């Protein structure tokens with residue numbers, strides 16, 4: 001298949017592009033390098049050094065003999081997006097290319113507006129490009145489990161059968177997201193469902209859990225193929241951050257009681273889920289939703305797993321939760337769709353964490369400890385006017 005990976009310079013987009021290429025697909029990657037500019041803006045960097053995208057593509061050619069085409073541009077630019085889709089003519093588009101940090105979207109008005117504009121408009125341009133160039137193209141879109149929030153009923157895969165006053169309908173599952181970033185994903189899901197229903201497009205929305213891990217069999221083949229590893233309080237996902245705190249001898253910073261439960265997934269399963277979704281497309285007119293996670297853990301449990309697998313003393317520090325989220329809640333997620341397509345999950349085991357400790361150990365001199373303390377407060381957006389007053 002011809003597969004276009006949007007956001008191919010990112011934490012997940014790059015290893016996914018390599019996995020698809022390794023499986024024999026014709027792959028192209030697109031990116032506007034916004035993620036690298038957030039690093040500059042926030043004064044942080046990936047723990048593991050990463051090469052410029054062109055160098056990564058060259059290294060993959062050297063290592064595997066395979067070509068990956070590269071498009072540099074911004075999805076918010078509709079002409080660029082449609083031109084790229086017309087030029088590459090993919091069978092499937094995998095869309096990772098969004099601003100993906102909840103704290104970044106909650107900094108202030110500017111960052112909330114940027115996040116929703118970048119994500120919602122970019123995704124709309126992708127939908128219009130597919131409609132214009134070839135409605136057969138299958139869109140595989142990354143959503144997040146955070147779209148659902150923590151409802152007091154089971155979380156189904158995107159749809160819910162509702163009986164109300166004696167009548168029954170199949171409806172999009174009601175969402176209760178926890179940040180302006182998560183809201184942008186909800187808006188995307190609605191726009192995609194609409195495009196499937198009205199134009200007959202085909203799409204798979206993957207509501208992904210929190211990803212952990214840094215290596216896949218392909219990225220491990222050469223240091224120049226490494227993907228990013230973020231640990232800071234804005235972009236670092238929880239397990240990755242705890243691993244680095246353990247290695248540095250810092251306490252693991254658990255927000256609130258640590259009772260918040262989330263779905264998790266190993267990076268090696270992420271890339272495999274994308275392959276499965278791309279190779280088994282949705283039907284024309286179908287808005288298919290999978291919950292792309294393999295296990296649920298509370299934040300406190302994740303801290304325990306990290307502490308128990310580290311060969312040294314580890315403390316846990318409970319910080320006031322900067323986010324607004326339920327401390328204790330029901331969490332039961334249906335996630336059978338991808339397993340039915342053939343996913344054989346890697347469950348959180350000491351083996352993976354041990355290898356992550358190795359990655360953290362090798363690069364710990366690059367850590368900026370101050371960047372691990374949360375600064376963004378959900379209840380109180382930053383405001384230049386308020387700060388002056």
Ligand code: NAD
Pocket residue numbers: 006007008009010011012013030031032033034035036073074075076095096097098099100118122142143144145208209210211212228237
């Ligand atoms: P990332 O920030 O590392 O990668 C996203 C890439 O998209 C970056 O390289 C960025 O430069 C690019 N991009 C952003 N806006 C763009 C635009 N307008 N035009 C072109 N390129 C643009 O993020 P990631 O962790 O790899 O996540 C990828 C996707 O998976 C995101 O949509 C995210 O919401 C979703 N997701 C990630 C996680 C996780 O734990 N990392 C969990 C659930 C869902």
